[in-house]
């Protein structure tokens with residue numbers, strides 16, 4: 776029998792957070808090993824656990840998986856969150872990629888020397904490029920693709936919550952997305968994940984960014 780799923784990452788959101796969300800929705804229990812020192816990272820490297828010398832790394836079904844999207848796709852496939860056929864799947868992947876592009880812009884903000892112009896750019900991209908797509912896709916259907924919950928829905932929910940943390944009220948012009956968010960947060964596993972004390976991580980703080988910079992020996996903030 777396969778052992779418990781183990782996540783190797785920092786004690787923060789970053790690229791692992793979408794994986795935590797998806798496992799939660801799939802109702803898969805997981806443990807976490809937090810990377811907090813350079814020595815831990817070097818041990819993972821010398822053990823050959825990180826194919827591209829990067830985290831996230833997830834131990835699942837006897838494998839040590841890296842590359843966030845590959846990990847998400849594996850979980851989505853395994854737990855029936857990737858549509859019913861190839862055409863559903865490509866739509867789900869297109870929506871997911873868009874959401875990930877937007878979330879990654881937010882994710883790197885704490886490492887920026889001058890976040891203000893980046894924040895402005897994120898807000899306008901969200902309002903003009905990304906949210907209109909989801910508003911249209913959700914005008915009628917309950918879920919983004921095929922009338923069925925998928926990983927794209929889970930990532931969109933995560934992204935809308937991240938956006939509201941940065942730009943309260945941003946969903947005011949997107950009522951379908953706002954209703955979708957409400958429906959999704961009533962799914963029992965999600966509702967539990969949103970409670971304090973769950974494995975959901977808070978917004979990045981100074982300790983999180985400092986740890987990452989020390990572990991990877993990054994000296995300066997990104998421009």
Ligand SMILES: N[C@@H](CCC(=O)N[C@@H](CS)C(=O)NCC(=O)O)C(=O)O
Nearest residue numbers: 789790828829830831842843844991
């Ligand atoms: N394409 C990879 C990128 C992973 C990545 O950039 N991970 C960062 C931490 S969030 C890392 O390990 N950086 C160290 C390095 O690239 O040397 C993925 O999506 O998993």
